[in-house]
Amino acid sequence: MSTTRTTPVQEPTETGASGSGNNNFNSAVGEHMFDKVLTPSDVGKLNRLVIPKQHAENYFPLEDNQTGTVLDFEDRTGKISQSYVMTKGWCRFVKEMKLESGDIVSFHRGYVPDDNEPEKRKNIFFIDWRHRANTNLVHNINYHHYPLLG
Amino acid sequence: MSTTRTTPVQEPTETGASGSGNNNFNSAVGEHMFDKVLTPSDVGKLNRLVIPKQHAENYFPLEDNQTGTVLDFEDRTGKISQSYVMTKGWCRFVKEMKLESGDIVSFHRGYVPDDNEPEKRKNIFFIDWRHRANTNLVHNINYHHYPLLG
DNA sequence: TCCTCGACCTGACAT
DNA sequence: GATGTCAGGTCGAGG
Numbered sequence: 001m002s003t004t005r006t007t008p009v010q011e012p013t014e015t016g017a018s019g020s021g022n023n024n025f026n027s028a029v030g031e032h033m034f035d036k037v038l039t040p041s042d043v044g045k046l047n048r049l050v051i052p053k054q055h056a057e058n059y060f061p062l063e064d065n066q067t068g069t070v071l072d073f074e075d076r077t078g079k080i081s082q083s084y085v086m087t088k089g090w091c092r093f094v095k096e097m098k099l100e101s102g103d104i105v106s107f108h109r110g111y112v113p114d115d116n117e118p119e120k121r122k123n124i125f126f127i128d129w130r131h132r133a134n135t136n137l138v139h140n141i142n143y144h145h146y147p148l149l150g
Numbered sequence: 151m152s153t154t155r156t157t158p159v160q161e162p163t164e165t166g167a168s169g170s171g172n173n174n175f176n177s178a179v180g181e182h183m184f185d186k187v188l189t190p191s192d193v194g195k196l197n198r199l200v201i202p203k204q205h206a207e208n209y210f211p212l213e214d215n216q217t218g219t220v221l222d223f224e225d226r227t228g229k230i231s232q233s234y235v236m237t238k239g240w241c242r243f244v245k246e247m248k249l250e251s252g253d254i255v256s257f258h259r260g261y262v263p264d265d266n267e268p269e270k271r272k273n274i275f276f277i278d279w280r281h282r283a284n285t286n287l288v289h290n291i292n293y294h295h296y297p298l299l300g
Numbered sequence: 301t302c303c304t305c306g307a308c309c310t311g312a313c314a315t
Numbered sequence: 316g317a318t319g320t321c322a323g324g325t326c327g328a329g330g
Contacts, residue, residue, distance in 0.1 A: 039321085039322065041322055044323085045324095046323070050320095050322070050323095052320085053320065053321085079318085081318090081319060081320075083320065
């Protein structure tokens with residue numbers, strides 16, 4: 001219970017292709033971006049989800065992230081690092097899905113053509129979740145998905 | 151000791167023009183950007199300075215900050231917020247300047263013409279500091295400045 | 301009031 | 316020991 005650091009956020013189990021039973025969402029929803037095993041504070045009273053920096057910058061449309069701005073102190077260097085949290089809407093999501101520490105959320109991205117500008121594509125985000133395995137809960141290994149609009 | 155929140159990061163005392171004695175640095179160094187009163191952790195073992203978000207986004211060349219990316223959960227909204235800290239080089243600065251909680255750092259910006267492209271200007275950053283007033287320390291109300299390269 | 305949200309502060313830990 | 320990131324808190328504004 002004590003050591004609850006983020007799982008070394010492993011690269012995805014390559015899209016639901018692995019046989020872990022998460023195929024009750026249509027594969028057409030899009031590509032898998034990343035997973036996070038929820039920490040106690042992700043599902044606690046803090047009402048926020050810490051998003052691993054690398055994934056936030058890789059996958060969300062934050063535009064032009066330089067992973068920190070570097071300045072120089074004369075001969076030295078000063079670096080400004082950034083971190084990312086999701087706040088708005090998260091707490092409601094946790095409650096409705098009854099998420100607990102150890103459960104897993106999984107972000108996916110899809111595209112739709114933009115009707116007005118066919119050469120452009122519009123992002124659609126999805127968030128899936130499942131209860132962790134190795135639990136006494138009834139609903140283990142159930143996957144769900146929840147659409148997002150980007 | 152307990153309540154050590156950031157001073158409501160007030161707007162600057164409008165460039166050293168106010169009579170608080172901070173004129174031992176050449177006014178040619180540039181415009182005043184913002185101040186921060188140092189917290190205990192800013193000068194402690196954590197080796198980092200928390201930079202108020204608004205100032206980081208207003209003044210540093212982080213490019214294209216949208217102050218949080220907004221996604222929509224169907225009819226809901228999820229928002230990703232960012233925070234900023236300065237890490238590299240900060241701890242050395244604190245030690246050399248003997249900064250303590252309650253002291254104030256002040257960021258300034260100047261410009262120099264870019265020799266190759268005269269129409270462009272290059273940022274130069276400076277960080278000034280002073281010990282807080284109302285202290286028993288000897289060096290109160292001393293201002294210093296420290297050049298940065300941008 | 302209570303809750304959410306957003307910003308900030310502080311500490312732990314990995315590298 | 317220095318740096319970078321994440322976890323876990325507090326606080327205040329606003330609904």
